[in-house]
Amino acid sequence: MVDGWDDARFPTVQGIVRRGLKISALKQFILEQGASKNLNCMEWDKLWNINKKIIDPISPRHTAIVKEGCVLLTLSNGPETPYVRKIPKNKRYDDAGVKDTTFTKKIWIEQTDAQAIADAKAISLNEEIKSVVITLMDWGNASVEEIKKDSDGNVTELKGVLPPKGSVHKTTKINLTWLPVIDQLAPLTLVEFGYLITVKKIVEIDFIDVLNPDNKKEIAALGDANMKQLKRGDILQLERKGYYICDVPYTEPSKPIVLYAIPDGRQTAPKKT
Known part of the structure; x- marks a missing residue:
């Protein structure tokens, strides 16, 4: 189901940072919760909403067009x-x-x-x-x-x-949004993630029974040529699509740039295709 502790679907610090969470957002979230001996089960929405407020003002804007049916x-x-x-x-x-x-x-x-x-x-x-x-x-x-x-x-x-x-x-x-018909466009794979499990909390049930098999969706797209300059870990906003983090940068035309969608606090699981 996942590739390791740093898989972007996994709720580890390495996983959520790879998915686009800024450390400053995590620190702010922790400080806002305050110290407590009690265990609290909290939604992800607030954390990702804090993150959005940090990345939105400074993120570069780019354009991507979904290839299918363009x-x-x-x-x-x-x-x-x-x-x-x-x-x-x-x-x-x-x-x-x-x-x-x-x-x-x-x-x-599109x-x-x-x-x-x-x-x-x-x-x-x-x-x-x-x-x-x-x-x-x-x-x-x-x-x-x-x-x-x-x-x-x-x-x-x-x-x-x-x-x-x-x-x-x-x-x-x-x-x-639009892209020119030129040979220099960047090949992209846009990756959207859903939840790994289908329930909010696992209580006295078999973990296997609540695994979500449809937790990852990949979409082939074309991006503006400037995106070939992206480095791993760069955060950007795709106009009219949302925020993304570069997981695999451009190396050659046959290998697409891989961009992970960053939740903005209003996440829903990706629809089945």
Whole structure:
């Protein structure tokens, strides 16, 4: 079930630190509980919530797109020649540094976001509106005009257009993360953990009977090229996904970067796939 005392699913100090807990958060948690001779069974939520408050202000922001079902969005008036712009890794923390963001005519978005666009398009057709305006994070607005689906209803391709230069940026209901279609994207494995046992407390029952066989989920994804610079133990936030810690850094294209999801105090076990 686990690989050792430092397995990220195991409730040892080594395990929870490997999963992304800062020692300062553990110290703060201990001090807040105070000294007592009584044994207390406590939830993990408070500890991880303290940890979130420590890592959130300083964590660099990056982008990842789940590979399964990802959709190509072609912007007809997008840049014919890709260009790079430096963007802060954390707009509220200058010391996080900057990252190179490449802008291209063709970009990847996730299937769930493509479906949200398709749903909005279906509504807009009833209102005689021909396109859906979306917001591409760190870029701006775009209008999606054409949607292609397969026989199962999955979106397979999108086509759209950028607004004219000088247009006023509009607030939209659909804000998307995206990645450029370039060879330099980082291969990722996103790992989510559930609880090792199915009960909060083991009392006079066989440990084997309460083991949770579905306590780990791995998701193949693509990440922005800047993530190839991550080192083991680096903590980051993936936009619209949550906080992660790098367990295995980048070495070569055939070996993905492994990122462990860090609980934020609202953890639920990963859903079965």
